[in-house]
Amino acid sequence: MAMSRGLLIGLVALIVILVAAAAFFLTTQPTEAGTVKIGLIAPLTGGLAEHGLDMKQAALLAVEEINSKGGILGKKIELVIEDTACKADLGTAAVQKMITQDNVYAIVGEYCSTVTLAVQPTIMENKRLLLVPVSVATKITEQGYKYTFRSCANQWMQTTQHADWIVEHLKPKTAAMLGINDDYGREGLKLWGERVKAKGVTIVAEEYFDAGTTDFTPQLSKIKAANPDVIFVVANIRDAANILKQAHEIGLYKQFSMLGGVTSEEFLQLAGDDAIGLVHVSYFEPTSKRPAAQEFVQKFVQKWNRMPAMYSAGVWDAFMTLKYGVEKAGTWDVDKVAEAIKTLRFEGAQGTIYYDEKGQAQTKVLLVQVHKVDGKLKRVILYPDSDKEGEYIPPEKLYGG
Amino acid sequence: MLSTSLLVEQMLLGLMMGGIYAAIGVGLTMIFGVMKLSNFAHGEFYMLGAFLTYTLVSALGSDPYVVAPLAAVAVGFLGIILNKLVFLSLYRELREAKGAAAFFFQDLRFIMLTIGLSILFVDLALVIWGPIPIAIPSALTSHIIKLPGGFSFSLARIMTFFMALASLSILYTFLKATKTGKAIRATAQNPSAAALVGIDTYRIYDVTMLISTALAALAGGILGPIYNVYPTMGLDVVAKAFVVVITGGMGNIVGSILAGFLIGLAEGLGGVFLGTEYRQVVAFVIMILVLWFRPQGILGGRRS
Numbered sequence: 212m213a214m215s216r217g218l219l220i221g222l223v224a225l226i227v228i229l230v231a232a233a234a235f236f237l238t239t240q241p242t243e244a245g246t247v248k249i250g251l252i253a254p255l256t257g258g259l260a261e262h263g264l265d266m267k268q269a270a271l272l273a274v275e276e277i278n279s280k281g282g283i284l285g286k287k288i289e290l291v292i293e294d295t296a297c298k299a300d301l302g303t304a305a306v307q308k309m310i311t312q313d314n315v316y317a318i319v320g321e322y323c324s325t326v327t328l329a330v331q332p333t334i335m336e337n338k339r340l341l342l343v344p345v346s347v348a349t350k351i352t353e354q355g356y357k358y359t360f361r362s363c364a365n366q367w368m369q370t371t372q373h374a375d376w377i378v379e380h381l382k383p384k385t386a387a388m389l390g391i392n393d394d395y396g397r398e399g400l401k402l403w404g405e406r407v408k409a410k411g412v413t414i415v416a417e418e419y420f421d422a423g424t425t426d427f428t429p430q431l432s433k434i435k436a437a438n439p440d441v442i443f444v445v446a447n448i449r450d451a452a453n454i455l456k457q458a459h460e461i462g463l464y465k466q467f468s469m470l471g472g473v474t475s476e477e478f479l480q481l482a483g484d485d486a487i488g489l490v491h492v493s494y495f496e497p498t499s500k501r502p503a504a505q506e507f508v509q510k511f512v513q514k515w516n517r518m519p520a521m522y523s524a525g526v527w528d529a530f531m532t533l534k535y536g537v538e539k540a541g542t543w544d545v546d547k548v549a550e551a552i553k554t555l556r557f558e559g560a561q562g563t564i565y566y567d568e569k570g571q572a573q574t575k576v577l578l579v580q581v582h583k584v585d586g587k588l589k590r591v592i593l594y595p596d597s598d599k600e601g602e603y604i605p606p607e608k609l610y611g612g
Numbered sequence: 613m614l615s616t617s618l619l620v621e622q623m624l625l626g627l628m629m630g631g632i633y634a635a636i637g638v639g640l641t642m643i644f645g646v647m648k649l650s651n652f653a654h655g656e657f658y659m660l661g662a663f664l665t666y667t668l669v670s671a672l673g674s675d676p677y678v679v680a681p682l683a684a685v686a687v688g689f690l691g692i693i694l695n696k697l698v699f700l701s702l703y704r705e706l707r708e709a710k711g712a713a714a715f716f717f718q719d720l721r722f723i724m725l726t727i728g729l730s731i732l733f734v735d736l737a738l739v740i741w742g743p744i745p746i747a748i749p750s751a752l753t754s755h756i757i758k759l760p761g762g763f764s765f766s767l768a769r770i771m772t773f774f775m776a777l778a779s780l781s782i783l784y785t786f787l788k789a790t791k792t793g794k795a796i797r798a799t800a801q802n803p804s805a806a807a808l809v810g811i812d813t814y815r816i817y818d819v820t821m822l823i824s825t826a827l828a829a830l831a832g833g834i835l836g837p838i839y840n841v842y843p844t845m846g847l848d849v850v851a852k853a854f855v856v857v858i859t860g861g862m863g864n865i866v867g868s869i870l871a872g873f874l875i876g877l878a879e880g881l882g883g884v885f886l887g888t889e890y891r892q893v894v895a896f897v898i899m900i901l902v903l904w905f906r907p908q909g910i911l912g913g914r915r916s
Contacts (some may be wrong), residue, residue, distance in 0.1 A: 255743075256734075256735070256738060256743075257844060258842070258844045258848075260738060260743030260844075260848075261742075261743040261744040261745060262912050263743065264742075264743050264744070264880075277843035361757070390652040401842070407642055418887070418888040418889070419887075419888055419889035420888065420889075420891070421827055421846075421889075421891075421892045423846065423848035424630055424848075424892075425835075425839040425840075425845070426839070428625045429625060429626075429879065429880050429884075429888055429891060430883065430888045431621060432618060432621045432625060433618065433622075433884060433888065435618075435621075435882065436615055436617070436618040446744070449745045449842065450746075451839065453839055454842065456753070456838075459756075460622070460756060460764065460765060460766045461625075461763070461764060461765070462758075462763070462767070464764065477744050477745070479749045480747065481745055481746075481840055483747070484754075521848075560769075612678070
């Protein structure tokens with residue numbers, strides 16, 4: 212190129228100055244009077260982006276809903292969204308930016324427990340509220356942080372109630388376990404395994420797979436050889452759908468059971484008829500007849516033209532926790548709001564929400580089985596009895612011998 | 613505790629997986645052998661092949677195993693366009709600066725370029741197709757073939773294996789028997805000598821790029837119905853593809869095919885004997901062992 216060196220340097224310098232000026236102007240733009248900023252951190256890119264979308268859509272809906280009704284204590288909410296890609300370092304950077312530049316009042320997030328645990332100390336030191344809508348690691352609410360509130364059931368609540376129901380209703384003698392090779396999978400398998408072992412069930416196989424695995428046949432083939440009565444799986448929806456498809460492909464037709472991570476329409480679409488018979492935990496069913504749940508589902512479908520996943524319900528309830536907490540405290544003082552949240556009791560998307568001393572919501576855990584009703588896949592609630600919609604069907608009845 | 617049927621099943625599954633590793637690895641090793649380019653965006657061509665197959669399936673209502681080759685050719689032409697737009701000026705600049713040495717020189721700028729392309733393609737896919745995983749519908753996935761001894765596999769998996777084998781055989785014959793194939797091999801062996809005898813090496817680069825990206829895209833298209841399709845699927849395979857390439861000998865096509873099968877088989881058996889949590893490690897252990905005792909790779913040092 213026949214451009215002189217001086218011109219080139221001048222051009223680059225000009226661009227740098229313009230960008231810097233623009234950045235300065237944009238970031239130092241004062242918060243509009245009468246608004247409060249709330250941050251959302253979620254994996255919007257990377258392998259878990261589909262769940263980040265569930266969270267983002269619910270957050271946008273919740274903020275729109277709150278603002279349309281006059282905001283909180285007369286102040287409008289302004290949402291600040293940052294991507295973490297489920298990486299602790301990106302999460303930490305996002306949280307630091309939210310605190311120092313945006314001066315957010317509270318942060319809602321994250322999906323991955325590893326990220327939540329990484330950003331938690333920073334948020335707590337800066338005296339901001341952390342509302343955890345998805346991460347299930349039990350430890351998050353066990354560390355004595357007084358500004359942390361989790362609006363979904365934790366791993367311990369899910370796995371123990373799940374294990375108890377399986378032992379009581381399926382009466383298995385042997386079980387196999389398959390989990391993702393990270394803290395979520397490891398903790399899930401450990402808690403579930405200990406619980407069923409204490410009730411006399413023998414674990415005949417314990418297998419793991421790494422994130423990003425697409426072929427599960429080696430693990431499933433080993434499980435098939437061990438011939439268990441029931442197979443417990445901890446996986447995200449994409450992996451879970453592949454696991455069921457590939458199990459049936461190699462002729463493994465046993466009772467599969469999973470945690471709450473698979474509660475979504477996308478999972479049923481991905482797994483198709485291979486999902487029939489699966490028993491899993493759910494903490495939110497869009498078919499629920501409760502008015503608060505119906506209101507949320509209706510608004511979500513209207514805005515986004517798709518059914519909300521369980522994660523969306525968790526995010527919605529996190530925003531409602533904040534709204535009701537501040538309103539009950541009658542002030543934005545973070546200590547008073549944290550105290551007020553502990554005394555809340557409200558109807559959320561997931562059911563009646565109230566928090567214990569540690570900030571863990573005492574939400575109801577549901578157990579569902581996927582049935583085919585009138586040619587369509589449907590989650591039928593088996594437990595608890597108050598919500599029960601149908602009876603458990605064993606795999607022998609579904610698939611024959 | 614170990615039953616023979618478990619071992620046989622693991623070996624069959626490992627071999628089928630190996631066919632896929634080979635198909636993805638061969639494209640990567642070819643580009644390295646001919647163009648001295650470590651293509652970190654190779655997995656994204658695999659991903660684009662899968663998404664394009666999905667788009668064609670929904671537009672034409674056809675079966676993925678019919679339209680996957682079409683998608684592969686389309687991605688192959690995208691490879692040529694990229695080569696002309698992105699890589700060519702850098703090759704010319706290198707050749708001017710370094711003369712014949714440029715042919716053997718792996719430049720850092722190429723590596724950074726391909727990493728950048730990889731990120732760009734993942735984000736583009738995120739914008740175009742969205743983050744929610746997609747299952748490509750095919751009649752073959754639900755068609756389960758039952759074999760004696762309690763084994764069963766879907767027709768889709770068997771079809772995928774044979775399509776991978778077929779594409780590898782066609783490529784091998786093409787390189788051995790045709791004039792262009794010989795020119796590609798000549799360029800890989802000694803580019804400056806190839807240029808001296810009148811081979812248009814820049815055109816050979818185009819052809820190499822076409823074959824390499826089309827092979828990756830074909831693998832994506834035929835695996836799409838078995839697994840799911842999502843923007844980051846390429847990132848999940850690229851590391852394994854590099855292990856295959858390094859184990860087989862950088863740039864050696866037959867070496868990559870052998871390494872693909874070896875690693876597929878070793879992963880299956882490693883899962884049985886060591887536990888499935890160490891399955892990912894097996895491939896890397898093999899690579900390290902090979903590098904230790906035979907740093908040039910299984911068939912490295914000899915060009916096929």
